[in-house]
Amino acid sequence: MVDTEKDTAAPEDQVHDLEAGxxxxxxxxxxxxxxxxxADLIRxxxxxxxxxxxxxxNTEDRGQVIDLLRDDFDPEILTELDExxxxxxxxxxxxxxxxxxVQELDSDDALEVVEELDKDEQQQVLDAIPIxxxxxxxxxxxxxxxxxGRLMQREVVTVxxxxxxxxxxxxxxxSADSSVENELxxxxxxxxxxxxxxxxxxxxxxxxxxxxxxxxxxxxxxxMEMKMLPVNTDQEDVAFVFRQRDLVSAPVxxxxxxxxxxxxxxxxxxxxxxEHEEDIMLLGGVKxxxxxxxxxxxxxxxxxxxxxxxVTAILASTVIGLFDATLEQMVALxxxxxxxxxxxxxxxxxxxxxxxxxxxxxxxxxxxxxRVIGKEALVGVFNGVLFAGLIGxxxxxxxxxPALGVVIGLAMIVNMIVAGLAGTTIPLVLERVGIDPAVASxxxxxxxxxxxxxFVFLGLAALILF
Numbered sequence: 388m389v390d391t392e393k394d395t396a397a398p399e400d401q402v403h404d405l406e407a408g409x410x411x412x413x414x415x416x417x418x419x420x421x422x423x424x425x426a427d428l429i430r431x432x433x434x435x436x437x438x439x440x441x442x443x444x445n446t447e448d449r450g451q452v453i454d455l456l457r458d459d460f461d462p463e464i465l466t467e468l469d470e471x472x473x474x475x476x477x478x479x480x481x482x483x484x485x486x487x488x489v490q491e492l493d494s495d496d497a498l499e500v501v502e503e504l505d506k507d508e509q510q511q512v513l514d515a516i517p518i519x520x521x522x523x524x525x526x527x528x529x530x531x532x533x534x535x536g537r538l539m540q541r542e543v544v545t546v547x548x549x550x551x552x553x554x555x556x557x558x559x560x561x562s563a564d565s566s567v568e569n570e571l572x573x574x575x576x577x578x579x580x581x582x583x584x585x586x587x588x589x590x591x592x593x594x595x596x597x598x599x600x601x602x603x604x605x606x607x608x609x610x611m612e613m614k615m616l617p618v619n620t621d622q623e624d625v626a627f628v629f630r631q632r633d634l635v636s637a638p639v640x641x642x643x644x645x646x647x648x649x650x651x652x653x654x655x656x657x658x659x660x661x662e663h664e665e666d667i668m669l670l671g672g673v674k675x676x677x678x679x680x681x682x683x684x685x686x687x688x689x690x691x692x693x694x695x696x697x698v699t700a701i702l703a704s705t706v707i708g709l710f711d712a713t714l715e716q717m718v719a720l721x722x723x724x725x726x727x728x729x730x731x732x733x734x735x736x737x738x739x740x741x742x743x744x745x746x747x748x749x750x751x752x753x754x755x756x757x758r759v760i761g762k763e764a765l766v767g768v769f770n771g772v773l774f775a776g777l778i779g780x781x782x783x784x785x786x787x788x789p790a791l792g793v794v795i796g797l798a799m800i801v802n803m804i805v806a807g808l809a810g811t812t813i814p815l816v817l818e819r820v821g822i823d824p825a826v827a828s829x830x831x832x833x834x835x836x837x838x839x840x841x842f843v844f845l846g847l848a849a850l851i852l853f
Contacts, residue, residue, distance in 0.1 A: 442472050
């Protein structure tokens with residue numbers, strides 16, 4: 388009979404919310420050097436919450452918390468930390484503790500920790516761990532960064548085609564014995580049926596195994612249609628496949644089609660978050676999350692992008708300089724000019740954001756590109772006409788000159804159309820030439836809307852008003 392009563396978690400099992408005052412209490416305990424209270428606050432926390440706490444503390448307080456946890460350090464904490472903070476934590480706990488952590492972690496998490504180490508530290512860790520673990524990690528390091536090979540878990544549950552359900556269940560249970568040669572993952576969702584060449588021929592959800600009779604052959608209940616991921620598949624494509632097929636795990640195969648590992652949904656969630664964060668950062672001209680980096684490192688990383696923006700700003704100013712005589716004759720032009728460029732830039736950014744996201748999700752393709760570009764051009768026309776009427780009336784009422792209202796209205800229409808076209812075509816062109824649209828789209832868009840906005844507005848003013 389199923390118990391329908393609501394579960395009540397014990398206090399130590401409840402999810403701790405750092406926003407509910409724990410962080411503040413920890414800081415107070417650190418300031419008072421109250422080690423007992425500090426231990427009572429930290430030890431019940433989930434490893435992910437401890438990682439969040441370590442990221443929020445300053446370097447000195449972080450060191451004290453690490454020292455407190457040293458004797459009972461949860462290796463999973465390392466997998467949840469920002470790379471910069473993880474480096475500081477590893478320096479504090481020492482290579483010996485990292486070696487112990489790597490041996491406790493699943494192969495995919497162990498690889499994530501090792502790959503971020505300096506070469507010398509990486510070699511020290513590899514030399515200190517057992518040969519089996521070392522070979523798995525070295526194999527993972529041989530694959531390209533951000534590939535399925537780096538992402539996959541090498542411990543998988545495989546069964547031969549001639550087994551039945553009973554043999555499979557017995558094998559899984561017996562694997563808890565440390566004497567079993569092939570170590571199985573501590574957590575898994577699917578079993579893979581393999582042929583004598585270790586090529587996957589089918590997959591069986593764990594739930595189906597448990598619901599089937601012991602005498603049933605595994606080939607009778609396996610799913611033959613499965614999505615196999617080549618080991619060099621980019622992690623962004625891996626995430627796309629999981630989303631499209633609603634997968635919880637997928638087999639990874641080498642060039643010969645042999646099963647070498649599996650990717651599970653928990654790792655794909657991290658990839659989705661990482662790729663989303665990367666695109667957002669790049670759209671803002673930041674290569675990576677530098678919240679925890681040193682001031683000089685952050686300054687250096689952002690300087691290049693700001694330099695590019697300075698060059699484009701000079702280009703826009705040069706266009707304005709072509710009409711300096713026109714501006715001298717009517718000060719109102721200088722007052723209204725930024726409105727045209729700003730509206731074009733904002734409209735273009737809206738279109739650009741949608742286009743970059745659609746490209747990342749593979750929703751914008753050569754097949755529908757023309758239709759999408761046409762739609763955005765029409766949106767530019769409609770919004771341009773609407774806002775042209777509004778700003779035209781405002782300019783007329785403000786400066787008492789109806790012709791000025793016509794000029795800014797026409798310029799608004801042109802720039803809104805250009806913004807819609809540029810916001811869609813720029814990402815498409817950049818992707819076609821092999822440049823990440825999230826990296827360079829915004830600077831090109833801003834340049835185009837500024838230059839076109841200034842040129843059209845001042846050019847029309849020169850033709851109509853003088």
